[in-house]
Amino acid sequence: MHSSGTSGASRTGTDVLVIGGGLIGLVTAWRAARRGLRVALADPDPGGGAARVAAGMLAAVTELHYGEETLLGLNVASAARYPEFAAELAEASGGLDIGYRACGTLAVALDADDRLHLRELHALQRRCGLDSQWLTGRECRRLEPMLAPGVRGGLRVDGDHQVDPRRLAAALLAACERAGVAV
Template sequence: MRIVILGAGILGLATAVELASHQAKQQLDINVVDPAPMSGATYHAGGMLAPTAEMIYQQDSLFPLMQTSAQWYPELIKTVTEHTSLPLGYREDGTLVVAADRADAQHLRNVMHYQHAYGMNVEQLPLSKARQIEPALHPHLAGVVSIPGDHQIAPRVFAAALYDAAINLGVTFHPLTATHLRISEPAKGGAPVHVHTTGSTFPADQVVVANGLGASTLSGWHPCATQESSPLKLRPVYGDIVRLRVPTYLRPFIRKVIRGFVEGRPIYIIPRDDGTIALGATTREDSRPAPHLGGVYDLLRDAIRIAPGLEDCDFLEATAGARPGTPDDLPYLGRVNDHVVMSTGYFRHGILLAALGARVSRELVLGQPLSADIRECCPLRHLVNV
């Protein structure tokens, strides 16, 4: 079977590894098309695997997907580990969520009650105990919650490991941009799909579209899909993220992911194995691809409010990335015809949902029973007058 995957961010790479590691019964020829692998939203992501902390009101359809994907992550980690010697950046230290003032503490309690209603493992901690666990926390926080089951992965590190594992599994990468799919009745032995790119044309039996916002300009996969208009209602949602380096004498500064609310503004502080820390993330829809000064200022100020010792860290970079959002914040995941699987629109949960998106895409491509209920993720659900 000839398979072409469009996109080599976290979703495309994980899908390639899923497929290549499950080809015992049939030989798969897997090609991945992406002009700049491991870039895009993946490069700028925070990497929190946090289905509990990421619960947002009125997104009940999203919760089961996030929980399922988090449960599947260890298996994906195991698969990647078997095919690469590179580090993965996976950490299971858990998460603390903190509140800066009384209003933030009330919000934290409200969210905790909501999480308990879904049976999630969330525990309120005295500040004294929290500071025993993470001494870098400010001594005058208004509330702390522990979420031991929320983990993290370093997206850049993990993407490099996925890329290496895919190559070791026989996947071929092509630094090209896909522009058009031509679907036709194949001649005997021919291909039902031809993937046209900026440099070559690839015959395929199955195509997985996992190129994020690029899916909105891909034509040919549906009668309504042109380069000017798409059945996919994707929009770029930008987020600023800051990276710091912790001086050697302060390491380890923190071990757990620290999430917080400061005057209602969300903030997260993510420690990495290499002694760096990521601060994030803002959310804006202003089509400005560069980091926003106000957003960077907010991140630094709020992070220092939670962990004052961050003032002694070195500033490494501020970046901004565009995440593919949908009108209902659910991904576009599923078949759009007999030969094309759509896997995009993961918005702020792309890293977390990568395990689910990759496995479901593999099951769809290989005709296997689905392990998750994705009916509400239909890629054509926002197409009017189908």
């Protein structure tokens, strides 16, 4: 990085080189450029890769796994900050919609094994102080009528969110461009 103690010197080159233009690389490049750094992003197809096939779940509660309890605090805090991030990115990208929805998650059990797994997950969520609700199969179908009649139960997590990863990538690319990131 260029020292601020060289007043009057011409600044050329790059302060930060981000290798990989997936979602994390794009966010890194955009944030660094917003902080006044000269940023270059190296990727033959920025915004491609996993962003084109990811589901876009922002599901700190639903996607909790055993052994990840120490990571849970960071995941929940990150999810809570996402609406602010989405609004900031919309402004920085010139108003592009990233498909952010705070719509919750419904995870359903299709058989006895799924039901047991979701019951165990629900117990873990409750032990961790998370807000989730066990639903019968009938209650699941009331929320989502297109579910199969054989659904045996499920978990409703209102605090989970989702984003459209393809829209997110497009907005990040636009924000990078507007912030002066060299791709």
